[in-house]
Amino acid sequence: MLLKVKNLTRMFAVVVLIMGATMPVAHADDDEDEGRQPAVSNAKWVSECGACHVAYPPRYLPAESWRAIMSGLDKHFGSNAGLDAASANEITAFLEKNADTRKHETLAKPLLRITETRWFKSEHREVAAHNWKNPKVKSRANCGACHTKAESGDFNEDNVKIPK
Numbered sequence: 001m002l003l004k005v006k007n008l009t010r011m012f013a014v015v016v017l018i019m020g021a022t023m024p025v026a027h028a029d030d031d032e033d034e035g036r037q038p039a040v041s042n043a044k045w046v047s048e049c050g051a052c053h054v055a056y057p058p059r060y061l062p063a064e065s066w067r068a069i070m071s072g073l074d075k076h077f078g079s080n081a082g083l084d085a086a087s088a089n090e091i092t093a094f095l096e097k098n099a100d101t102r103k104h105e106t107l108a109k110p111l112l113r114i115t116e117t118r119w120f121k122s123e124h125r126e127v128a129a130h131n132w133k134n135p136k137v138k139s140r141a142n143c144g145a146c147h148t149k150a151e152s153g154d155f156n157e158d159n160v161k162i163p164k
């Protein structure tokens with residue numbers, strides 16, 4: 001009898017251990033976790049890629065997207081964001097190192113916009129059309145219009161305020 005109780009206790013301990021080991025991994029894959037990851041930074045990236053818009057966190061696009069963006073900076077969404085080779089190389093390495101590594105659709109051409117990714121559409125499915133069209137928002141790429149702490153890389157849902 002005593003032996004059985006001991007075995008049960010051991011089994012319970014094993015179950016708890018397995019849960020503890022697998023749960024954080026499953027959670028990291030969860031879209032709901034998007035806004036809570038620690039922000040990474042690089043001085044060159046902040047000054048060059050934060051000049052015209054918020055410096056978009058590297059974790060929001062896969063490495064191939066960042067490579068495509070970085071190799072076309074002279075024709076960047078209608079702007080010239082061209083850089084000297086040394087800065088471009090440093091920023092590309094930083095973006096690649098911290099890129100989104102989750103499984104995503106294989107596309108013929110990598111996406112150049114965070115706002116066109118599946119996770120972005122899913123996270124924002126409850127944002128109404130009139131909110132996107134609000135002149136205070138103007139563009140989906142204008143993250144800071146709603147994410148009040150976007151400048152510091154904080155996209156946590158607790159700090160979202162859609163302008164009225």
Ligand code: HEC
Nearest residue numbers: 048049051052056077079080081112113114115116139141
């Ligand atoms: C000269 C101004 C300028 C600079 C500098 C600049 N960008 Fe942009 N970027 C733009 C404009 C304009 C858009 C389009 C914004 C819109 O659609 O509302 C854009 C859009 C983007 C988008 C797509 C946003 C989305 O999801 O719709 C990404 C990603 C991006 N930029 C990355 C970068 C990176 C990386 C750098 C630094 C190497 C950089 N940008 C520097 C002007 C700039």
Ligand code: HEC
Nearest residue numbers: 032034035114123131140141142143145146155156157160
């Ligand atoms: C019109 C307002 C608006 C704009 C612009 C906007 N978002 Fe959001 N975002 C939201 C709302 C609303 C949510 C959902 C918050 C919730 O679930 O309570 C959200 C959720 C998110 C989340 C998930 C947060 C979490 O804690 O799970 C991320 C990440 C995110 N947005 C990133 C971005 C990025 C990057 C941009 C710009 C390229 C952007 N958003 C532009 C309103 C906006």
